Amino acid sequence: MDHVSEVISRAFHDSEIAKRFSCRRTKSAAIAYNVLGNNFEEKMLAELRPRLENETERSPVFSLIIDESTDVSTTKVLAAAIKYYSEKLQSPQTKFLCMVDLKDFILPITTKFNVIFQSDQTLIHKIDTDIQNMMSSILSCFMKINYIKTTSLQSIDPSSSMHFLPIQNMYLGTNVAITLELLKDDVRMKSKIEEFLNRCQAFLIELSKQFLQRLPVQDNFLQDLSFIDPQKAVYGEFRTLIKILQRFPNLVTTENMQIVDNEYRELKLDVSVSNLLSTSSSTSENFMVDKFWSEVSQICDANSKPKYGNLARFVKQMTILPLSNAKVERIFSDINRIKSQDRNRFNNKNVAAIMHGKEGLRQLEGGCSRFDPDKSMIKLMDSKQLYDNIQHNDEKS
Known part of the structure; x- marks a missing residue:
């Protein structure tokens, strides 16, 4: 559009109107966004609104067609088309209705958790806590807080209606709350609002069930791996690593289990290890796991032998446990970029x-x-x- 004005003035050089014509990118975008788009949308919506002059006539009937996808900027969107009978054109019409950005409330909760599984950093020691936090956040949208707090995640039943919040008290995000507040006095919308809330409740119940089925909440394995966390390794209560060691007999023999356990217990009392977390360069709670255990492996005893060699070796082996196949999915994305239609x-x-x-x-x-x-x-x-x-x-x- 930046060149259209010049092209028109050159093509119609004898026209004073053409010479004064000016329309570049900014004006074109403003016309498309604020004039053409808004005007045509309003005309379409006008055909779908009830006609107040005839109270006996029913509201126009329409069908919605929806699908969701990810655009080139990786933004999750829900696209909706509407099909209705146009009295003006005397024929059925199928038109674009709107695009909904799927990030207002529930999606960020699950996406934030999903990002952890896709990360290349060592985060396996945080997964159990993140599972607990995410599930509590979702469950609290439609279930009573006291039930969530006093019941272990393994024992929670998302379909237990006796622990549901009153349906009008569910939390569905600020945008939903604002919209429902605007519609609460509209008698015609009462049944539709109730249906909407029931659908949202059913969705949250099913979402919770699917998460509980797919995530290892019945297994304490991820919880046991929290010993890798530098903060817990140094400041946590004394504990044995026997449960996690027994899961990997190929890495630690029965004879060496006690050695690894002893090293872990001694580590908690070692001032040189505590200093790793108290130095100015590593005061952050998120002190990198890899860096911490790398430095621990270099601590030596009086004989210049690694003081925590067996423990550090086992921890390093734990950090390579895969959380997901996200890396392989990224490989396929790279392959698709390399092996395109033009380079096949x-x-x-x-x-x-x-x-x-x-x-x-x-x-x-x-x-x-x-x-x-x-x-x-x-x-x-x-x-x-x-x-x-x-x-x-x-x-x-």
């Missing part, structure tokens, strides 16, 4: 080479602009090494 002749070996190259460069400090090839790479940069094993079905440049 890559074989798996070549795609894998590109993926390894991307990950290697991504881990470098300063990125590819600071990349300094080592000697092993330089040795491979000769004609024989470069082209002897090249695939004939490679993409043509």
